[in-house]
Amino acid sequence: MSTLAASHRLSATALRRALNGAPLWSVAVVTCIAALVLAPLFSLVRIAAQGEATLWAQVTADILPAALLDTGLLLGGVALLTGIVGIGAAWLVTAHRFPGHRILAALLPLPLAVPTYITAYIYVEIFDAAGPVQMALRSLMGWSSRGDYWFPEIRSVYGCVFVMSAVLYPYVYLAARLMFLTQSASMIEVARTLGASRYTLFRAIAIPLARPALAVGLSLALLESLNDIGASEYLGVRTLTVSIFTTWLNRGSLAGAAQIACVMLAIVLALIVMERRGRRDRRYALSTRRPRVTQPVDLSGRQRWLATLFCALPVVMGFVLPIAFLLREVFRRGLAEQIDEAFVGHLLTTVGLSGAATIATLAFGIVLVTASRLARLRLTKAALAIAGIGYAVPGTVLALGLLTPLVALDTSLGSLWRALTGERIGLVLMGSAGGIVIAYLIRFLPIATGSLSAGLERVSTGIEDAGRILGARPRELVLKIQIPLLRPALASAALLVFVDCIKELSATLLLRPLNTETLATLVYGHASRGAFEDGSLAALVIVLVGLAPVIQLVRSAETGPGKAGSAGSRGGTMPSFRAGAEKSAPQAPKTVSFRAPLSRPRNDMAIFPTRRSSARSAAPP
Known part of the structure; x- marks a missing residue:
């Protein structure tokens, strides 16, 4: 018995050393979350592999x-x-x-x-042949037909392309403006002294310095274009997304749709690689003590009105x-009368699904981010990166990949319930809104983790080190230190996830139970x-609700260059930038002041800037 106990103690000691002192539960949690994200992707590949060779040829x-x-x-x-x-x-x-x-x-x-x-x-409705624009042209010019x-x-x-660009250009705009606001004035002034024109300043200095953020913004716009159905x-x-939808539902070929989805996943991975290569781990920093940015130049003459x-x-x-x-149609057609019991039911369904997904996403995000903070291992870093894949996976592909796991889980739950009670319960997830919530969770989890990670990275590790010295356990560090400091980031992430869930169409359209309508599917049904x-x-209603996070992004982007760009910022990954490249940094309460006597904060460059950290740039020549 003593030998067995000693072997157990040695095994426990070896495990703690392997985990670098991190709690075992934190490693297990991040691994399970990563498995949840990967499950639909593996299922998708399995479904595609089951298709016959003649199907792939077709x-x-x-x-x-x-x-x-077309894609x-x-x-x-x-x-x-x-x-x-x-x-x-x-x-x-x-x-x-101007x-x-x-x-x-x-x-x-x-x-x-x-x-x-x-x-x-x-x-x-506006620009088609029967729309008001072409009708006005025919009436004005005397044309009788389209010919x-x-x-x-x-x-x-x-x-x-025109329609999507009119909606998606703000991704690039926000990324570019954030970088332009934080660029040092010294480089611009030196270039002006050397006689550089406005176009040269823009092409040779501003664009290269902003390239990491521009890669993020362009990648987000392209991913949203891929996700659209x-x-x-x-x-x-006939994009790949539309082809998946029609092959699955209209042609009844699940394996064929999965094969197209695998091709689409390859394109998504290529976009991610392009985004990473666009950044190439370059750091662009600005002093947070006395930021001095370029002052705007007045335009004159015709240029000001062209701008x-x-x-x-x-x-x-x-x-x-x-x-x-939309306002014209609502008032002209008296659509306010549509606010009846059925419309309120659809609205409550939308809010309920979005609210449940937001709560689940925030809970998973908190666990994932705090566990990764406690366990700084390659395994947890890899799991956090895998969890960020969800936002890059289009909703149609995600819904297709979730079919087999959800059906398998429903079968297991049904067998267990029948063994315990002798009764059948039918489909639990596929027959309810549970599948939609899981799809929302996987797809929008990177928004929560990106916002929370950015907020937590701004907090000095000296606070946690002091807590450990005072005897705080990992659970107490999370509940009493990390989560209170993450409240601003939690509010921002909750708003973003909630609105994205309300607007999501692809996954909702394919996973919704019978006779279940959200506002997005209701609009799609009328258009069809x-x-x-x-x-x-x-x-x-969808547009007005979506204004809230956009206004929040605008406000935080205009807080000033000192707050907009943190020292040593890499420009973020795609999900983290989507969650808010202009996030406010949670700070420790001013009434709490102490020093960690045995450890120096690892991210002191971001919290206590020095002269060496100001206006550094590793831009290409």
Whole structure:
């Protein structure tokens, strides 16, 4: 017995050394969460492998060529247009003064509140052949039919590029503006002294320094374009997402849809690699003690009005026009009468699903981030990175991959319940909203972990070291130190996750039980029947709810360069930047002041900046 006990003690000691003193539960938790994220992806590959060879030949011959062409044109066009609009507008409102530049700087992010599918429905109603724009042109010019004139076709790949770019350019704009605000004035002033023109300053200095953040913003815009199903399907663009949807539901081929989804996953991984290569681990830092940024230059003559027009046009096309159309339809058609028992039920369903997913996501995010903080191991870092994959996986692919795990779990629960009670309970997750909540959890978990990680990294580890010296256990460190300091980040993450759940269409459309409608699926249903105007009220509610996090992002982005960029910032990963590159940093209460006598804070460069940390840059020559 003594030998057995000694062997157990040796095993426990070896395990503690392997875990570097971290609690075993923290390692187990992050591993389980990573397994939850990977489960639908492995299931997807398994379903695809079960397909017959003739099926793959049919997919590659009939579906993939057109889908890859349309997807490539869409991604290339969105990257080009969002880059031009986002970077150009961010540079103009940051580096120049012109009429309305301050107001436009705050209005430019607002199109993020409008989902891409709602914008597509509105643009078809406005710019289609039977819309008010072409009808006005025919009446004004005396044209009798469409054959008498040429007008851009909104139901095309190029129309889809325009619609998506009008909504998604703020991702690039926010990333670029944040970096432009934090760039040191010394480099710009030296370049001006050497005779550099405004264009040279923009091309040779501002863009290279902002490249890491621009890679994040462009990648986010492209991932959102891949995830979209409503706009692409409505505009007649056969993207990979639409092909998965039609192959699965219309053709009844689950294996074929899984094979297309695997191709789509490969494209997503390529985008992630491109984003990482765009950053290449470069650090851009600015002194947090006395930040001095470039002062805006006044534009004169015609340039000032061209700058105003360039910055105002995206706001009008991406936000003002959709909002005006929805308000007009609501009042003209008297859609306020739709607020009946059925509409309230759909609204409560939407709020209930989003609220449950938000609570679950925040709970998992807190556990994942705090456990990774306590266990600084390669395993926990890898698990945290795996958990961040969820946001990059399109909702259609995620829903397809969740089918087998959810059915297997329902079968196990049914067998257990029948063994205990002798009764059948049927489908628990697939027959209820549980599958939707799980899909939301996996997809939006990176938003919570990104926001919480950014907030926790701003907190000196000296606080935790002092707690350990005073005898605090890991659970007490989490409950009494980390979570109280994370309250601002928790509020920001909760708002972002809640609104994203309300707007999510792809996963909701494929996993919802029968006779279950959310506001997003309600709008999709009206548009599918060719009567989108009847869903204007639901669309307006989605847009108004989505304004809250966008306004919060605008406010935090305008807090100043000292707060906007932290020393040593890498520009963030895609999920962490999406969660809020302009997050406020939680600070320890001013009434609590102490020093950790035995350890120096590991992130003291961010908390206690020195002269060596100011205005460093590792930009390429």
